[in-house]
Amino acid sequence: MKLDSKVPEGQIAEKWTKHKFNLKLVNPANKRKYEVIVVGTGLAGASAAASLAELGYNVKSFCFQDSPRRAHSIAAQGGINAAKNYQNDGDSIYRLFYDTVKGGDYRSREANVYRLAETSVSIIDQCVAQGVPFAREYGGLLANRSFGGAQVSRTFYARGQTGQQLLLGAYGALNRQIANGKVKMYNRSEMLDLVVVDGKARGIITRDLITGKVEAHSAHAVLLCTGGYGNVFFLSTNAKGSNVTAAWRAHKKGAFFGNPCFTQIHPTCIPVSGDHQSKLTLMSESLRNDGRVWVPKKAMPGLKSKEAMALPESERDYFLERKYPSFGNLVPRDVASRNAKHVCDEGRGVGSGLAVFLDFTDAIKRDGEDLIRAKYGNLFDMYAQITGENPYKGPMMIYPAVHYTMGGLWVDYNLSTTVPGLYALGEANFSDHGANRLGASALMQGLADGYFVIPYTIGDYLANIGWKDKIETDHPAFKESIDAVNERVKKLLSIKGKKTVDEFHRVLGLTMWEYCGMSRSEEGLKKAKKIIHDLKAEFWTNVNVLGSPNELNQELEKAGRVADFIELGELMVDDALSRTESCGGHFREESQTPEGEALRKDDEFAFVSAWEYMGEGQPEVLNKEELKFENVKLTQRSYK
């Protein structure tokens, strides 16, 4: 299939303005005749549902948590970028655009990224008007900081809880529309299928997680705002419930999956402490502003934080400072993560062997413990609580962890997937971050998509199809879909095998981490493919899911999600195999510079991989969307 990105003609700075003018409008009196389904209530979902309801559309909103306020956007710490240039330090929409395309290692679509930078300024206005308490200077104006190695201060923040405050703002906007009767909210409801009739998305099938009732919902359009799929690795910084199921079921109904193997591994997380570990905890990368990363020059297995203090300078290797003298400890996330893995692979890891030190001794000597406490106190406390160690008295131990997925459902400039009427917003789509996301850009994208893009682009689709073009839930396609979902639930409960759902999930996660994580090779990926293939077969014959379908059954919920993760894992491996270049977070060992850095192959791989589902047991087909760079010059990233 030929992929049409629908990027408008013209100069990059004028595309979105012109496009908005060219989009059809829905008459205000007719808006109330349309229904839109929004799945997910994070930044993208809550902002989209609220904004569409304000326009007059009837919205049905779904989340699997007990309240829309729990969506995992709430956990974002650092901040949100916007090209306000309040600091008079040379920022501009063009610079934010340029930085984002470059940071993504030239694997994102220029026009989308430009629009993201353009709408970023309105997001801050919107959130402040909602009463989001951003950090302020003594003069009463908004404060900014530099984040993730950016050369300008364009990050707005609310202490270390920016995601929480932005989400609660969007949650308020959503609540207001629930009270107005324009949004009908379904808590504790999980989408388990997409219904497509005559080539258009017509509705979804959900399971009420308390009663187990499987229900059909029809609408003129469906928006998936269901977040990323980092939990395919079992251990990640994602919430335990974060899953790929909604996106994956849509994929199997015709939505192409873009760049599935593009995963972001965050360098500063608390290392795994044992087999019982259920998730990983991120600590803001601002810690790298003052902390120095090191391991011993010679392998010292089991080296503990307390003993490390006695190790003389001459026996320490500050490997980031040594290899990247100009950026030092502030190299981008992918580079920092890969190097930590590298020294651990050499056997020089500390603690369990899968950890490196992040040392504040020099900073405390220089600035005093009080200043360090003022800057990072909450992070140090969190570290002490989780590890039982005092980070003021010895270096922290850190290790990289899966944090974000740049890949997602393929969308065009209008955020439409390859199924007309089905849209994907926020982390659920592949669009704006290329092969690596910059810090403080995820919140920006979620809100840009929900507040300022979809309210325009969806109108064009709805105006074109007309309000009469809706299929009701008594159509056989809905019945068929409900039967399929019930059948699958029944099947999961009937296997009664010997292994728990988590046991399968852990094997999948370890396999993905080992072979499709920070470093990937043809040999390893082929091994992973085999393991996952066998795992899938074993899952469907040997998983043990207890309980009944008609009750709150958390094991059943997990089982369905893990089954989908297994299938996604296989696709991620295929994607990583087919992309024999290195770019951003995707490091192919076969493609590196003589110094061991990621080597892109722009002649061969300047495209988006969009995978097309071909049916059970069939290999997926790779479609390519060529990426054209008319404004940004492609260069090799260097942090030496």
Add this chain to the structure above:
Amino acid sequence: MKITLKVWRQKNKESKGAFKTYQHDHVSEDMSFLEMIDVLNEELIKKNEDPIAFDHDCREGICGMCSLYINGHPHGPLQTTTCQLHMRSFNDGQTITIEPWRAKAFPVVKDLVVDRTAFDRIQQVGGYVNVNTGGIPDANEIPIPKRIADEAFDSATCIGCGACVAACKNASAMLFVGAKISQFALLPQGQVERKDRAEKMVAQMDAEGFGSCTNTYACEAECPKGIKIANIARMNREYFGAMLTSYEVESGGGD
């Protein structure tokens, strides 16, 4: 570590619940409290016994989904969320009692899972500023003194977990409601509907069946985010002020 657990098991809202005792011999002090239950659940499934249902999601102390009333304290012995509580806070051989949040307005759904949608309904009647998307003046148009912005932020950090209600002998939700009313009473953006908001949110809080505040300070002592009781005092001031001077009162005399 080896511990004994007394866990509240209840099949669903209608059925009668009871404590069940479990001997848990595979506990490491590095486990989080929820991981300790994960491990127990894995063992239960292996024995074909129904695992314990409990709410949780982010496991980093911010989403507010985890709950649990542990040895008589919401979120256990430390002033943190249950997901951030680790087993090193307990002793080898200890008996730990786990109950769901207990409040009329939070009915039990299953085992340790309760229904907190009453909180959503309170927020829906007024926990926001009435602005539509777009057409907003520049964010720096209205300067806000840092002290005020910081104070509003302190109120805004509430995670909506319900520990305040669980801690209170009256099952009062005033800390939760007071935090939201305070955030907007402090900020210039919240002024337009200040009175209306206080009246509506308090009315909904009462309608949901939450109790009154009798100043025991239990909510403040147990709140994992350190929300201060001053929020309740401010809520009361806002509410009384609204009752005496709101539009409805002023125009309500004749017809």
